[in-house]
Amino acid sequence: MSALMPSSDPVSAVVVETVDNAPGVSLWRGAWQRLRRNPTAIAGAAIILVFIVVSVAAPLLTSYQPGSTQWSDQVTPTTVPGPSPGHPLGLDRYGSDLYTQLLYGARQSLVYGVVSTALGLTVGTALGVLAGGCGSLGNMLTGRAGRWLRTVDVIVMRVVDILLSIPSLLLAVSIAAILGQNSYSVMIAIGVAQVPIFARLLRGSMLSQGKGDYVLAANALGIRPTRIVVGHVLPNSMGPTIVQATLNLATAIIEVAALSFLGLGQADPAVAEWGRMLVAAQDRFEAAPRLALLPGACIAITALGFTLLGEAMREALDPKSRR
């Protein structure tokens, strides 16, 4: 395939040929092969793996309970005890073991990130399939049916536009205001804020896939338009959505922390959460900067893992990089 295409970049052409050695490698298998060889993907996956292991095995990695303030007598208004034999990272300002809090914080971030992104992905994909499916079907059909279907597409996209016109953090804030202050409202708020992103993306790629030559060919073969859309257009349009979902996991984890920072997160003090740890650390900055630096670094590194993997997936799935 690549041998036939004129390539302005001989280096990448050579690389692609060694990767795409088997003729007729499917899009997904090819992407997987490229992903496996990409150091960016491996680095991202390694960070994510550590993050997942830490979240699952938190009780095995520490002998303390999260939110336990049993050493609060050691904390004074001016000093917070630093690392000591029993506490590798020292205590936090409430007298909890910082190391334990960080471990359990990973668990919170993972649950929040995955649940909210899954919610956004499900609803967003449903809306995107509705709009994109109706849109590309409408483009294939002529007459009144086609017009109706295109109208459905336009209406769904107007709703998505409205949601998009509210910055996602504000959207999350207003949803959290309706649902009250609990962990579900944070997940729902961040999930709903992601809906328009997925809907718009999937619809866009379905419409552009609908113009592909293979659709024309399938149409000419007499395959039913609904089957073309469901069986050919949709699977071919899923790539960017999956990439976006990976990238959104990073944003969701950051946004959970941001909501906590604004005072809208999980209120239960027994639950360790990185964003709230950052807020609590703010007025102890000069005395113990590690209280802010460590949770902040945890958020950034976790987000980096998902971003690296997402970017590598984008590269692997992008037809342009396969020239």
Added chain:
Amino acid sequence: MLRFVLRRLALMVPVLVGLSILLFMWIRWLPGDPARALLGERATPEGIAQVNAAYGFDKPLVQQYFTYVKSLLSGDFGNSIKTGQPVVQSFIEKFPATVELSIAALLFAVVIGVPLGYLAARHQGRLLDTVVVSGSLLGVVIPVFFLAILLKLVFATWLHWLPTSLRQDPRMDATHVTNLYVLDGFLTGEWDAAWDAMLHLILPALALGTIPLAIIVRITRASVAEVVNEDYVRTAESKGLSSWTVSRRHIMRNALLPVVTTIGLWAGLLFSGAVLTETVFSFNGVGQYLYEAISGLDYPVLQGFILFIALIYSVINLIVDVSYGVIDPRVRVS
């Protein structure tokens, strides 16, 4: 061109109508009854009756909606529960601060980001490119509020190079005309006031501008990398145009299209970021006002805010679309 602008304006109408319906419903979905939510803790039976009469909460839903829209159109966005002040008034007072901060942040992002992205694209695979690309990845994943806290800690608390908070030293006693403090300093000739406002602006602008910077670098790099391989660039080079002319007239003009769109798309992100940045630096803008509204459950303020910001967001996207039309004549036709 005029027709293009008018068509884009017409497209804004359904979005704004839909948004007003959504916000109208939002007030009714808030916990408790709407009058109580709007009045907060000061709700007395008389107060509730008054609000019910004023907003017509006892009337049919459709009629209520039209009353709501009428009050919005006449500029009545309700009063803050906490201060009792009209939301519109507070917004007009505080908006310039956020505008000043956002402009400074965007300026930082564009002035540094576009050249860096261009250089990275022209030196693909080299050390500069690697550094720029990895740096931009880091910029995207650092939470805004964490970066703000870090900058404040290092440059204000430890090094004492820059002020820790506020927009201007209160001892300055500067005259304010537009409430854009830096501009005010220039307008009134109070140079020390302008300088002081600028110093206060540096850290918040750096914190707020980092994510846009990272995004602009990446988009510019990707788009320049694509354009430099185009035939028309080779043609321009081979007919002997200077490399400055080629990069300015042929590469940048085409490569900047996606960058301009991105700036518009991220305007919303800038507002979200402004809420967090202003909170950290006690920068008295709409962001901090909103933070106070969130923590005080000040629903009328929240509601007015979402509407204002969505409106501004739509206007920014309109400007982006129009400037897109100016940069790329092809857009006007299709």
